[in-house]
Amino acid sequence: MPPAKHAVLSASASHRWLHCNPSARLELEFKDRETAAAAEGSAAHALCEHKLRRKLKLRSERPVSNFDNDEMEQYTDDYTDFVMEQVIRERRRDAETQVLIEQRLDFSCYVPDGFGTGDCLIVSKGRLYIIDFKYGQGVLVEAEDNSQMKLYALGALREFGEKYQIKKIKMTIFQPRRENVSTWEITAARLKRWADKDLKPRAVKAYNGEGEYCPGEWCLFCKAAVKCRARAEEKLKIAQSEFKLPPLLTDAEIEVVLAKLPNIKKWAEEIQEYALQAALGGKQWQGFKLVEGRSNRKYADEEAVVKAAKAAGYHDIYKQTLIPVTEMERLMGKKEFATVLGGLIVKPQGKPTLVEDTDKRVAIQVSNPKNEFSEIKGD
Numbered sequence: 001m002p003p004a005k006h007a008v009l010s011a012s013a014s015h016r017w018l019h020c021n022p023s024a025r026l027e028l029e030f031k032d033r034e035t036a037a038a039a040e041g042s043a044a045h046a047l048c049e050h051k052l053r054r055k056l057k058l059r060s061e062r063p064v065s066n067f068d069n070d071e072m073e074q075y076t077d078d079y080t081d082f083v084m085e086q087v088i089r090e091r092r093r094d095a096e097t098q099v100l101i102e103q104r105l106d107f108s109c110y111v112p113d114g115f116g117t118g119d120c121l122i123v124s125k126g127r128l129y130i131i132d133f134k135y136g137q138g139v140l141v142e143a144e145d146n147s148q149m150k151l152y153a154l155g156a157l158r159e160f161g162e163k164y165q166i167k168k169i170k171m172t173i174f175q176p177r178r179e180n181v182s183t184w185e186i187t188a189a190r191l192k193r194w195a196d197k198d199l200k201p202r203a204v205k206a207y208n209g210e211g212e213y214c215p216g217e218w219c220l221f222c223k224a225a226v227k228c229r230a231r232a233e234e235k236l237k238i239a240q241s242e243f244k245l246p247p248l249l250t251d252a253e254i255e256v257v258l259a260k261l262p263n264i265k266k267w268a269e270e271i272q273e274y275a276l277q278a279a280l281g282g283k284q285w286q287g288f289k290l291v292e293g294r295s296n297r298k299y300a301d302e303e304a305v306v307k308a309a310k311a312a313g314y315h316d317i318y319k320q321t322l323i324p325v326t327e328m329e330r331l332m333g334k335k336e337f338a339t340v341l342g343g344l345i346v347k348p349q350g351k352p353t354l355v356e357d358t359d360k361r362v363a364i365q366v367s368n369p370k371n372e373f374s375e376i377k378g379d
Contacts, residue, residue: 007111007113007114007115007116008024008025008028008112008113008207009024009111009112009113009114009203009206009207010116011105011107011114011116011147011148011151011152012116012148013027013221014111014147014148014151015146015147015148015218016218016219016221016222017202017203017206018147018198018199018202018203018206019214019216019218020211020212020213020214020215020216020218020219020222021202021205021206021209021210021211021212021214022205022206022209022210022211022212022213023206023213023222023224023228024206024207024209025206025207025208025209026209026213026224026228027222027223027224029224030223030224032223037136037138039067040067040072040135041134041135041136043063043065043066043067043068043072044067044072044075044076044133044135045119045133045135046063046065047062047063047065047068047072047073047076048076048079048080048119048133049101049102049119050062050063051076051077051079051080052079052080052083052084052101052120053101055080055084056087056099056101058101069330070330070331070333071330072135074333074334075135075176075177078174078176079133079174079176082131082174082181083120083122083131083174086122086129086131086172087099087122090122090124090127090129091124093124093125094124094125096124096125097122097123097124098121098122098123098124098160099120099121099122099123100118100120100121100123101119101120102117102118102119103117103118103121103156104116104117105117105118105151105152105154105155105156105158105159106155106158106159107151107152107154107155107158109154109158110151110154110195110196110199110200110203111151111199111200111203111207112203112204112207113207114151114155114203115155116148116151116152116155118130118132118152118155118156119131119132119133120132120133121156121160123156123160123164123166124164125164125165126164126165126166126167126168127164127166127167127168127169127170128153128156128157128160128161128164128166128168128169128170128188129169129170129171129172130149130152130153130156130169130170130171130172131171131172131174132148132149132152132171132172132173132174133174133175134173134174134175134180135175135176135177136175136177137175137177137178139220140175140178140180140360141173141175141180141182142173142182142184143171143172143173143182143183143184144182144184145184146171146173146184149171149173149184150171150186150191150194150195150199151199152171153169153171153186153191154191154192154195154199157169157188157191157192161188166188167187167188167189168185168187168188169185169186169187169188169191170183170184170185171183171184171185171186172184213228213229213230213231214230215228215230215231215234217263219231225267225270226270226271226273226274227274231267232267235263235264235267235268258354259356275288325345328341352364352366
């Protein structure tokens with residue numbers, strides 16, 4: 001099970017404090033608030049641990065959770081099947097292969113008081129394989145150069161590196177709800193060079209609360225983000241300097257604004273939500289007030305409505321519809337759903353949306369009316 005206390009410089013937040021060193025100490029001023037998504041993720045991890053222990057013929061009692069459903073059952077099965085495939089492959093190569101689940105990893109020789117918990121480690125002669133389960137679906141997580149995985153690898157090298165003479169390290173992020181299985185490899189020597197040259201000096205600064213605040217995409221899950229002055233100044237500076245009336249902007253300027261709009265929108269939403277929650281707690285914001293939002297009418301008592309409508313002579317009062325596709329798939333299970341209804345499912349084209357080139361979706365082709373017709377010139 002995970003350690004009881006939390007590290008100041010956690011592996012999961014390393015992407016943030018490596019870029020914005022003082023953020024780790026700043027976050028300590030804010031209370032931990034477990035969201036429903038985080039609780040669901042914890043439940044999925046616990047189920048993965050149980051299933052993997054059972055497959056490895058270790059004692060385990062199935063965890064009970066409010067989040068149990070067919071989807072979680074399927075995804076945790078997929079994870080354990082994937083892990084066991086890797087275990088079997090390594091054991092064919094080295095019969096002494098060791099598998100560790102929810103392993104505490106100490107990397108404090110590089111990061112002050114640094115430790116974390118690895119979901120699954122497969123250790124064999126000359127090789128280390130780390131597999132991390134991600135149940136979230138909001139953000140796609142890549143294994144390449146992933147600082148969390150690299151910290152786990154450093155902790156594993158400290159524990160097993162000498163005994164197993166580890167030279168090669170393989171890391172996989174298993175994120176089933178995004179259909180993402182991302183793998184990256186690095187040598188132990190290269191990882192240690194990064195740890196000595198880049199990680200260690202930045203970690204010392206972060207632990208001491210030193211360095212400059214540096215806003216960026218790593219602010220996403222920072223507990224201090226909504227009140228961070230550096231982040232606010234950056235967003236306001238963008239708004240002040242770049243948002244002119246569209247007709248006055250060049251194409252190049254519009255491209256710059258487009259790239260920054262998502263972060264500005266998200267920041268504005270975070271500020272609004274923070275202010276709302278504070279107001280609900282009694283905070284008075286000058287120039288603002290709490291009011292009831294818009295709501296739709298609904299029946300107070302459906303049985304009474306049916307009786308009253310029928311008594312008045314109205315009988316055509318019901319509407320029957322199929323349950324949604326996703327709900328049907330959960331009901332049947334993925335395999336049976338594909339067999340029974342696979343040929344009857346279509347996926348309409350989505351509404352066109354403008355995204356950055358880095359997005360993995362295929363670009364749609366749009367014809368330019370100017371290119372559809374040739375200019376007709378007179379004789």
